[in-house]
Amino acid sequence: MTKAPVVDPRRTLTLRDVSEASGVSEMTVSRVLRNRGDVSDSTREKVLHAARSLGYVPNKIAGALASQRVNLVAVIIPSMSNMVFPEVMMGISDTLEDTGLQPVVGITNYSPEREESVLYEMLSWRPSGVIIAGLEHSPAAHAMLESAGIPIVEIMDIDGTPVDSAVGISHRRAGRQMAEAIIAAGYRRIGFLGTKMPDDHRARKRLDGFREGLARAGLTLADEEYYRGGSALLKGREMTEAILKRTPDLDFLYYSNDMIGAGGLLYCLAQGIDVPGTLGLAGFNGVELLDGLPRKLATMDACRREIGIHAAEIIAGKRPTGVIGGEVIELFPKLQPGDTIRKV
């Protein structure tokens, strides 16, 4: 017959349990477990042995309350499903890895209301910093960010005024550059295919910039096609078919993201359309997926990983700037012409 454990197995263990089991004061146990201060090797051994054999897991809630320190970084992004944010996340977690900080992710689904509530929820855990996508927030969200008293990094976009720091690219300029490249390659009848998402400000800014680039050459969009939801690759096929049926004389299709662009490319190839001769194509993002396509779609790299890295560095205080806030890091996406824009 085995003896019943000394502590109720349902109750989670506390420092006191470890303290009693090891005959060392709670304070010293705490020191050992956090590798703080000087503790003799013999005491350390006793404590570690007791903690391990009991299966003690420290209570960070209590620790955080007492120390006013939380090793969490709130990361608030619109979506996880489109390949772009997972890469930002990689950059963030790799950078945070050896700082003791931990990213905690919240998803907004491009909804300002969700963003507001996710932000509120995360701030209530008093994180060490916030990394949040975009510069556009509801007034309440903006107020929360301003008064949070912790480093805030708004990522992806720098066309606007950040609350604190910002890391990203100019989507407006990216759109303009793509327009210029397309025009330089001799295309004139240009169509746009994108998402119908009023709250995707970055896609909107790219389109604005694109239109601006066209306008400078005296051009306007010859046709437009929008979608929402569903498999992006499939939507790309369908939209491409639709826009080409409606406006057969288009000589270029600019897609708001690579996934629908890839769908369009597959459609065009299947139709035997001469790409990039008769019809040029371009997307946006530089997603890895494109590498596996039969032909390389023209695109612009959105510097996703770099954005994550820089944002995390700001939060971790790794960047040289002594002062809190105010840092804006602009990254410059490279145009990757691929095989779907005519060489000039």
Add this chain to the structure above:
Amino acid sequence: MTKAPVVDPRRTLTLRDVSEASGVSEMTVSRVLRNRGDVSDSTREKVLHAARSLGYVPNKIAGALASQRVNLVAVIIPSMSNMVFPEVMMGISDTLEDTGLQPVVGITNYSPEREESVLYEMLSWRPSGVIIAGLEHSPAAHAMLESAGIPIVEIMDIDGTPVDSAVGISHRRAGRQMAEAIIAAGYRRIGFLGTKMPDDHRARKRLDGFREGLARAGLTLADEEYYRGGSALLKGREMTEAILKRTPDLDFLYYSNDMIGAGGLLYCLAQGIDVPGTLGLAGFNGVELLDGLPRKLATMDACRREIGIHAAEIIAGKRPTGVIGGEVIELFPKLQPGDTIRKV
């Protein structure tokens, strides 16, 4: 000249600040903010007004410590990059949405050591439950799960013994079923293409089951090809080329996931190979991406969303079972023959 704010703007607000600003006791403020107990409308108004105008955000750390209640659910998964887990996540968050519970995600990169440390880290925040991918864990992780004293749901796989509850499919059987379907369609020279990941136990079990299915018909794998890292779509192309060069008489390729399968399909189509006549193809997962391909890859739906939903229901206590633990929910993936297996 504006008057300085009463409280130090750097310090975060506390209940006391709201209490003083509204002339209501901390306790009643707390009641109002949590919608607990009866509070008169007039008091409620005063409190809400004060809280809002100050921009008070409650401190959940203190709240959790005092109430011994945390509205967090730890979700521990191997990866976010392959489309399968994001869908599980959707199922989880949709289900948790109206329960007041919040998922917090940890990524292990298929590393048992990472899993152990992520689990430790998450348990130290005393979540209300744990949803964790797979049934295989290090001894230490297993011990932590067993003694956590909260509901644990192991997801994706049911070929094994769960610590507490489990929701998933039998990957072994899924592999066997695919083998049977392939054999029934008349294919005999079968190759396998997959990832070289010793810690992807589900992929291994599928392959085991697949081999078993072949063995029952007196067959063995005619060739195998493995990869790790990189763009799955591209790897699919490359591996397919490699295996067909090496063993040209293969009449079927079984891929361990849809993404490399899609790459293989694109390769075969580009080569003008007769699919499914000369060569049949199949993947695994049922990813949405496949809808956009020129031809539909045969696959099996892994019930990702359903798994997330059921797991979350168990944690939220929404399932009928009164007793804690012990529930195992098996889901049954449907074989989707698509256009890449000969009709019999």
Add this chain to the structure above:
DNA sequence: CTGAAAGCGCTAACAC
């Protein structure tokens, strides 16, 4: 309906 007192489990700050 409202308030006062007593902790939740840990750590900062200080003694020894």
Add this chain to the structure above:
DNA sequence: GTGTTAGCGCTTTCAG
């Protein structure tokens, strides 16, 4: 090196 004391900001419990 190690122990003691006093909270962290909230909620539980119990009085009014």
